[in-house]
Amino acid sequence: NAGVMQNPRHLVRRRGQEARLRCSPMKGHSHVYWYRQLPEEGLKFMVYLQKENIIDESGMPKERFSAEFPKEGPSILRIQQVVRGDSAAYFCASSTSGGASYEQYFGPGTRLTVT
Amino acid sequence: AQTVTQSQPEMSVQEAETVTLSCTYDTSENNYYLFWYKQPPSRQMILVIRQEAYKQQNATENRFSVNFQKAAKSFSLKISDSQLGDTAMYFCAFMKPHFGNEKLTFGTGTRLTIIP
Numbered sequence: 001n002a003g004v005m006q007n008p009r010h011l012v013r014r015r016g017q018e019a020r021l022r023c024s025p026m027k028g029h030s031h032v033y034w035y036r037q038l039p040e041e042g043l044k045f046m047v048y049l050q051k052e053n054i055i056d057e058s059g060m061p062k063e064r065f066s067a068e069f070p071k072e073g074p075s076i077l078r079i080q081q082v083v084r085g086d087s088a089a090y091f092c093a094s095s096t097s098g099g100a101s102y103e104q105y106f107g108p109g110t111r112l113t114v115t
Numbered sequence: 116a117q118t119v120t121q122s123q124p125e126m127s128v129q130e131a132e133t134v135t136l137s138c139t140y141d142t143s144e145n146n147y148y149l150f151w152y153k154q155p156p157s158r159q160m161i162l163v164i165r166q167e168a169y170k171q172q173n174a175t176e177n178r179f180s181v182n183f184q185k186a187a188k189s190f191s192l193k194i195s196d197s198q199l200g201d202t203a204m205y206f207c208a209f210m211k212p213h214f215g216n217e218k219l220t221f222g223t224g225t226r227l228t229i230i231p
Contacts, residue, residue: 033218042206042221043160056216089158095217102148102210102217106160 002027004094004107005074012113013082021077021110025094032075033104034067037089049075082114117142117209121222128197129230135182136192136225138207144168147211149183149190150219155203163205166190194227202229 005024013019025032030050035043048056049069060067064082069075079086089111093104118141128134140149151163166174166183173181178198182191194201207222 031215031217035219035221042223043219045218045220048216048218050215056218059218091160093160093219102212103162103165104217104219109158109160111158 004029004092004105006090006092006107006110008110009108010111010113012115014115015083016081019079019082019086019112021079021090021092021112022074023077023092023094023107024074025092026105029094029096029105031095032069033093033095034075034077035091035093037091037109039088043091046077079112082112084114087112087114117144117211117220119207119209119220119222121207121225123225124223125226125228127228127230130197130199132197133193133195134197134227136194136205136207136227138190138192138222140188140190140207140209142188142209142211144211147209149181150208150210151179151181151190151192152206152208152221153201153203154206154224155200160206164192197229199229199231201227203227 007022032049034046037043045059047060047067064080066078089109091109093106095104120139147168149166153161153163164176164179178195180193204224206224208219210219
């Protein structure tokens with residue numbers, strides 16, 4: 001059973017470009033969480049999605065950021081018109097619905113660098 | 116809103132010694148879960164240990180154990196017989212399940228270095 005997959009692992013964008021980060025959850029997992037880790041900081045929750053639904057986006061910046069988890073395919077975190085402050089590692093995690101262990105399985109992260 | 120505080124930005128210890136990492140949290144909830152995650156240089160987040168707040172018994176996983184003090188809202192991690200592979204960032208995290216939403220609130224981390 002493959003783990004959570006994220007691609008690309010590294011992404012370089014110039015200011016003003018768009019960044020698309022992909023996350024494929026573990027097989028059988030229907031819940032996806034996105035977290036952002038700024039340099040030398042802990043992870044901060046951004047958004048929680050289930051298939052075709054955004055459940056909680058309370059940690060998402062109001063502008064330029066969006067997320068989706070379509071019925072088919074990976075979850076996408078999209079950042080429009082990137083700025084230098086968007087440079088960070090973005091992690092996604094997946095879990096089962098109401099799993100007894102409440103364990104989230106993390107992907108390896110995408111390191112976004114904005115030049 | 117819940118907050119998680121890790122007051123030790125960096126720690127170092129000799130190989131084979133025991134080290135304790137501290138974590139405190141603030142919540143008005145009664146039922147919740149606490150976690151320690153390890154992030155080695157590869158940056159992969161690895162679950163080390165989990166504690167359910169309703170359980171009085173402290174969780175243990177091989178060389179890793181916790182000291183959970185619910186009244187004091189303290190959740191420290193003890194690593195026994197430390198090994199070079201334990202060198203990593205360690206994050207304490209809080210979770211209160213809410214209608215299937217299990218988002219984690221992380222502390223700022225402790226950078227642990229095991230010295231050969």
